[in-house]
Amino acid sequence: MPAYEPPVSEVLSVLREVLVPEAEGLDLPTLEAVLAEGGRFATRVLAPLNASGDAEGCRLEQGAVRTPAGFPEAYRQFVAAGWPALSQPERWGGQAMPRLAQLALDEMIAATNFSFGLFPGLTRGAAEAIARHAAPELQERYLPQLVSGAWAGAMALTEAQAGTDLGLLATRAEPRRDGSLSVTGSKIFITAGDHDLAENIVHLVLARLPDAPPGVRGISLVLVPKFLPDDQGRPGRRNAMAAGALERKMGIHASPTCVMHYDGAEGWLVGAPHRGLAAMFTMMNAERLFVGIQGLGIAEAAGQAAADYARTRLQGRPPGVAAGPPQPILAHPDVRRMLLTIRGFTTAGRALALWLAMQLDRAEEDAEAEGMVALLTPVVKAAFTDWGFEAAVLGQQVLGGHGYVRENGLEQMVRDARIAQLYEGTNGVQAMDLVTRKLAAEGGALPHRFFALVRAALQAAPEPALTEALNRLEAATRHLQRKGAEPAEPGAAAAEYLRLFALVSLGWMWLRLRAAAGPSGLPHHRRWRQAADFFFARLLPQSAGLAAAIAAGPATLMVPAEDVF
């Protein structure tokens, strides 16, 4: 496996030169130092455990989950270095760094050890839900431990019969006399539901109270710890919950995906009764951005590994050269096409994600920023994970047959990247969220506010290919916002519309990157310019086919009878 180079200088260049107005007031020198340290942690501690973790996997022994060799020690170092607390509030022991620092760290972790990143990622999600919705005494008891990483978190949503359709879930939560709840039921697909990294694991479980109305309006959120804290707040009595099985999966083998059984487990309500989904969804934007970043991290890692291979693998000769010794395959146009397709996502995708992370930091006091977060989050989650997977597949293709062999690492990236398109709401669910809720938000004005940003950038730096794609996106948006459309219209357009939206969003960032570079001869400016030219000439024209598919409407999807499929 070639060495991974953390993209720290790229992050800083984007903040210093491209996202200039948005990044005003950020302490960039501190950020740079922190990310450099994070990059060292990722490459020195996490990367060496990636292939071995995949090969060994997790196992369930006498009811307890064991992670692969080296993972407990790596997590101990991760906690000792303070990484779990990076972007958490100071009140609970956090370092209150901006979310973009978290994002850049998460990218490097996903690039070097995708599975490892899920443990702190879920812990952060649980902490955020508790910080926003739990009673003060629960916050005092749990947040310092979760923020430090001494305790870990898990989210228990899915049941066998209730995946995307959470209204079907059946786990029960019965009140006890002391005000706590007794939780009974079985959950599946619980990432990090049990493991040996932390001394306690705090589950947030979706369950129904006895008087719950049916459907999604009758779901409550319940905090259920693996060990009940004693009077000193230390892990005490074992709760009535256990991992019943581990899924055997395509990838992320070092991340245990548990079947969890709760058998009258003791828990406490978080947020209002029957309002559990709303409580869960307030942290969903951050979680979905996190998953999108996993796609970005894998794409960057795959691109670097494939480019390294292409620079050193000698096969054939450049176009127009008939004889002579073999040359690096980077000379071949099709190899360049594959590598630039990856780059066409990563550099602008990172800039877009940094921009979105800044919006997320502002969202609580700034409704405009909040709207942008709501709009772009499904786009980033779905498109970044699709492109992340596609980048891993392209990177693997650059290696030819060598990409199919385990020891070269690319095939693990493909297997690991695949999950990000499926969990945290499948990418189809993201697309539906975009074309229904998000297009209707602010009376339909929300997407047009975003398009105005792209238009403004185009006025400052014209690019006909982007103007054309934006025109297509705006037309598709108006089409989907029309009243009286068929009920199947949004769903029929959803996947292609999200991809079109994502392409325009990337184009917006490539425009800003190229404009910031200007005619400068600095290497990173030249790189931005050359990659942007490729994006506009070769990738953005996909918008034509997407627009045509959207315009075709739902008929050819909805007319076919069941036996056509």
Add this chain to the structure above:
Amino acid sequence: MPAYEPPVSEVLSVLREVLVPEAEGLDLPTLEAVLAEGGRFATRVLAPLNASGDAEGCRLEQGAVRTPAGFPEAYRQFVAAGWPALSQPERWGGQAMPRLAQLALDEMIAATNFSFGLFPGLTRGAAEAIARHAAPELQERYLPQLVSGAWAGAMALTEAQAGTDLGLLATRAEPRRDGSLSVTGSKIFITAGDHDLAENIVHLVLARLPDAPPGVRGISLVLVPKFLPDDQGRPGRRNAMAAGALERKMGIHASPTCVMHYDGAEGWLVGAPHRGLAAMFTMMNAERLFVGIQGLGIAEAAGQAAADYARTRLQGRPPGVAAGPPQPILAHPDVRRMLLTIRGFTTAGRALALWLAMQLDRAEEDAEAEGMVALLTPVVKAAFTDWGFEAAVLGQQVLGGHGYVRENGLEQMVRDARIAQLYEGTNGVQAMDLVTRKLAAEGGALPHRFFALVRAALQAAPEPALTEALNRLEAATRHLQRKGAEPAEPGAAAAEYLRLFALVSLGWMWLRLRAAAGPSGLPHHRRWRQAADFFFARLLPQSAGLAAAIAAGPATLMVPAEDVF
């Protein structure tokens, strides 16, 4: 895992109703009976070993490769039933069925047990090379055994430093006094290089004679058996060759991918000295069609599995329905889109492959047919394996998180399908073959002969979307055929050009399928009509973006400096 339904009636309907002029004279009742029996073999014998073969994999024990449990017995039954001989010449014990029978059988094998299909696939390739190029005494000695399947075949091309660039290979073949050759060298990626299915394995090894010129014009083809036949033609003395290692791979775990060492192994020249590549390439069309069919088989299996899931998984409600019990997810437009995208490939792809198989049968006496085979083979190899992989990924997506879990089978299909894009010449190599050799063939007239077929079908049954795509393809073809283009022009266009070519080829078959269906109310006619409508409305418009990328030329690929990648 849901049951796989062999598409036998679909094959027969296409031959009886769509490929009518081409299929004249075929014995369709016999074909139907043979394929029905082949389908039963695939579903009853091969399918049950697919998941277990993946989980167990092959192992190397004391220099001998062991296949997973059940594979030797399944192969014994396969030979006993006469399947290896299906399309082989009668002279060597074959049944001389047309190639399309072989193709339809290979599709069902790939759908039910991708790994298993490689053993007879390679044996057939070896037999074909020997039948065409070896001396009569070698043919007498080896062909009856290979045709019956009692002995297996293997192709030993790749070396560590020589993959796509076979000119770099270094394995030596030194003449002995008795006219045989002594072969010394190491090969990698040798599929079925050693195993326990057959009593002997006949390797065709690319090697250099002592007086060989450098490069690809100095490569000879050498027959090297694992056991040297004795006077009775039975496997006798062990040859000086052995599997040194097995690759650990992403998929096809039941197919051993061997590092092979030849240490003065005894062999015999096949074909003329230094003309080994030409001998190898005469059978390449059939091998590449075979690999394309593997993509088709996986796509059909993934589509069937995903559709079964979508018909029975209850989540959410159809568009426009606000309340009520959960409905099958097949009601959701985006699920239909994914399933129809798979179907948009499989039905027309199968028809195209059947058509191409008939051309291949005629190619020896019909130069026009030979040209079509040459033209369409790289298209089918690359596009069918790309679409096969994409179909497996889409099928997996239909299952959501359940698709990521091993027991549901889709994730194995994704891992297995991936190899077909990489071996037998990567898909990038196929695209280069198309845009260079094939566009130049017949003085540049060859592709236009194919386009004339599509034009004629359009005159009989107009379809504006296909006319537009064909216009784009013809324009791109003329662009690439222009003299004086930059050397990098073909390579820069290759991948998108092949995809555009493949879309138009599928469109041609959808047009013929829909025209054959007419307004008939028969179920399979309605299916063809409805799927064709989807293809033209939602998939074929991808041609716009592909044409734009081709037209953009090589500049944005070739200008970027090395550090952009």
